[in-house]
Amino acid sequence: MAELQLREAIRAAMVEEMDRDENIFLMGEEVAEYNGAYKVSEGMRDRFGDQRVIDTPISENGFAGLGLGAAMNGLRPIIEFMTWNFAFVAIDQIVNNAAKIRYMSGGQFSFPIVFRGPNGAAGQLAATHNTSVESLYSCFPGLKVISVSNPDDAKGLLKSAIRDNDPVVFLESEFMYGMRGQVSEAEDYIIPIGKARIAREGDAVTIIGHNKSYWRALEAAEMLEADGYAAEVIDPRTIRPFDWDTVIASVKKTNRCVVVDESNPFASVSSEIAFQIQARAFDYLDAPVHRITAKDTPAPYAKNLMEYYLPSAEDVYRACRAVMYLD
Amino acid sequence: MSLKAQEVATQNGQPDASYDTIEAKLTFRHYPGDRFSHESLGLSVEEVGDIYRNMLLQRRFEERSAQMYGRQKIGGFLHLYIGQEAISTGSAYAIKPGLDSAITAYRDHGLALALGMTSNECMAELFGRVDGCSKGKGGSMHFFSKEKGMFGGHGIVGAHIPVAAGIAFAHMYKSDGGVCICYLGDGAVWQGSFHETLNLASLYGLPVVYVIENNQYAMGTAVDRATAETDLFKQCVSYAMPGSLVDGMDVFSVCQAMRDHVDMAREGQPSLVEIRTYRYRGHSMSDPGKYRTKEELEAKKNEDPILRLKSYIIQENLMSNEALDVLDMEVKAEVAASVTFADESPFPPLEDIYDHVYTQEDFPFLT
Numbered sequence A: 001m002a003e004l005q006l007r008e009a010i011r012a013a014m015v016e017e018m019d020r021d022e023n024i025f026l027m028g029e030e031v032a033e034y035n036g037a038y039k040v041s042e043g044m045r046d047r048f049g050d051q052r053v054i055d056t057p058i059s060e061n062g063f064a065g066l067g068l069g070a071a072m073n074g075l076r077p078i079i080e081f082m083t084w085n086f087a088f089v090a091i092d093q094i095v096n097n098a099a100k101i102r103y104m105s106g107g108q109f110s111f112p113i114v115f116r117g118p119n120g121a122a123g124q125l126a127a128t129h130n131t132s133v134e135s136l137y138s139c140f141p142g143l144k145v146i147s148v149s150n151p152d153d154a155k156g157l158l159k160s161a162i163r164d165n166d167p168v169v170f171l172e173s174e175f176m177y178g179m180r181g182q183v184s185e186a187e188d189y190i191i192p193i194g195k196a197r198i199a200r201e202g203d204a205v206t207i208i209g210h211n212k213s214y215w216r217a218l219e220a221a222e223m224l225e226a227d228g229y230a231a232e233v234i235d236p237r238t239i240r241p242f243d244w245d246t247v248i249a250s251v252k253k254t255n256r257c258v259v260v261d262e263s264n265p266f267a268s269v270s271s272e273i274a275f276q277i278q279a280r281a282f283d284y285l286d287a288p289v290h291r292i293t294a295k296d297t298p299a300p301y302a303k304n305l306m307e308y309y310l311p312s313a314e315d316v317y318r319a320c321r322a323v324m325y326l327d
Numbered sequence B: 001m002s003l004k005a006q007e008v009a010t011q012n013g014q015p016d017a018s019y020d021t022i023e024a025k026l027t028f029r030h031y032p033g034d035r036f037s038h039e040s041l042g043l044s045v046e047e048v049g050d051i052y053r054n055m056l057l058q059r060r061f062e063e064r065s066a067q068m069y070g071r072q073k074i075g076g077f078l079h080l081y082i083g084q085e086a087i088s089t090g091s092a093y094a095i096k097p098g099l100d101s102a103i104t105a106y107r108d109h110g111l112a113l114a115l116g117m118t119s120n121e122c123m124a125e126l127f128g129r130v131d132g133c134s135k136g137k138g139g140s141m142h143f144f145s146k147e148k149g150m151f152g153g154h155g156i157v158g159a160h161i162p163v164a165a166g167i168a169f170a171h172m173y174k175s176d177g178g179v180c181i182c183y184l185g186d187g188a189v190w191q192g193s194f195h196e197t198l199n200l201a202s203l204y205g206l207p208v209v210y211v212i213e214n215n216q217y218a219m220g221t222a223v224d225r226a227t228a229e230t231d232l233f234k235q236c237v238s239y240a241m242p243g244s245l246v247d248g249m250d251v252f253s254v255c256q257a258m259r260d261h262v263d264m265a266r267e268g269q270p271s272l273v274e275i276r277t278y279r280y281r282g283h284s285m286s287d288p289g290k291y292r293t294k295e296e297l298e299a300k301k302n303e304d305p306i307l308r309l310k311s312y313i314i315q316e317n318l319m320s321n322e323a324l325d326v327l328d329m330e331v332k333a334e335v336a337a338s339v340t341f342a343d344e345s346p347f348p349p350l351e352d353i354y355d356h357v358y359t360q361e362d363f364p365f366l367t
């Protein structure tokens, strides 16, 4: 194991894959000469040259589509969005082209492409710069959606995403780029897409959380431990396709579930998880599924409001106690 | 009132002394009609016959499609290319089949047939059958053939323009010598994707030719109602690339222009070509065409690219009337056979609905 920051783990995955396959290139705003807006791609242009690490103008729609055409014609692009907020101007390319052209061509073309960048809350940046997009992109058949919570998963899953022959939306986090963690040094470290991770075993309640929400879930589990209850914490890691087997098995054991999801609540990842649990494990539930999400508002600017807007460990803890009928 | 750049810099026709001025001389290539011949293009008589046959095939195929639409054999939208055939065929004779790539919007039947896709697979796609070029998943607007370098058929105005840059990027990256031709309508020029992409193509030196098929209308909106600068080829100036204007009713002009521009692309110089053409039918089958006069339509019909080539062939004594009649019969028979083929091809089985969403075979769809 090696201790890496999240940004270093992401870079390591890209570097290893680009060393392995010449058809992979990285393109985005400030990825080359500036070394990445969040220094994720630091040093990559020096290593791979201008032909493979490519700066773009501020034309998300243009370079997202360029990546798709390159994928259709045999390359394996990694397209970096400075943040996912800025990919809204490219959403036509992702939703109409990446997700659908393969289908409309009767399977003639494939899209081995990764769209990656930081997602969700990033501080006091107000509403335009704090959007969580996993619920949105997970709506679209044709896309795969991965959201990582730690450096080890980031490396193993990004390598899988780059090798996957379908388009992957890969969600990182500004807040977590500097987070350190142990990363496997196994040669060719691959984590399969679509497999959740049980981060902590328990029998009192299942808490599900991805990306930053995973950490809120874990903190809540520690608070519950102090109360004498063992929570099971699951990081789904892949949102589409979702690992229902792991979640349903856990709920059948704990009989209670709280979902933590930084998305806005309406028709979100948490809605789907709650629906699937009631459909697949209704008879096992001892309480309704609860969820803690961002508030049903745009993200505010003021510090106190922003703290209130996001799921907190305390919120999750209280939701767990509620489904356990402790209070 | 809007002032032209020139007027701003002058006062009563004299330079306005209170301002310095910047002069820019702009030159564009023009490919008018009746300027080129099969000889100047180095086309054999046989090739001229093939060109004529191909344009006629597109025409008859679409006339038949319209009929089949009326009989409800075809669903959804059906946008006919009738009148624009010189563009697809003329440029097909400017590219290297098997190496170069092409991509267009939803008015795509003509290009598909020009690239060598068969009437059978095209008609079957219109009918929504398994033997269709997109296995019944794309329909009229989404014809694809990887084998023929046909990258679609795209239904969202402007969405395929960046994709074309990427196809060209891959040609460049792999150094395979290939070029991508991207066709778009006059209406697509006002999508941001057009401007973002022309800039990217120019910055990166991509082997791509952008072809605006200016058929004068975007649905019911005439070019001058949507566009302040109606010389669309001048858009090239902002992106530091060459631009040309071409008469799209003369297949030889198109062919010459496209050869020149494809050559530039092969040298890493992207460019913009405006080809002026006309669509004789409505925007789609539901359009009665009330935004234009009968007189305009009739006048344009005198420029019909197929009749024009036919009279050229006769005038130049390249083929006899009888030989042309034989061609005509062959084309009609091919189209009729494609209707039979499409009718006999099965509908896709229901379980096919989950095929081709992902390359992954066992994706766990929610059911």
Ligand SMILES: Cc1ncc(C[n+]2csc(CCOP(=O)(O)OP(=O)(O)O)c2C)c(N)n1
Residues within 6 Å of the ligand: B107, B155, B156, B157, B158, B184, B185, B186, B187, B188, B189, B215, B217, B218, B219, B283
């Ligand atoms: C983004 C988008 N907006 C609107 C439409 C509806 N629409 C389809 S075709 C069309 C007109 C396009 O005209 P033009 O680009 O000139 O192509 P033509 O139909 O003349 O070939 C419109 C508005 C669409 N398909 N996509």
Ligand SMILES: [Mg+2]
Residues within 6 Å of the ligand: B185, B186, B187, B213, B214, B215, B216, B217, B218, B219
């Ligand atoms: Mg038009």
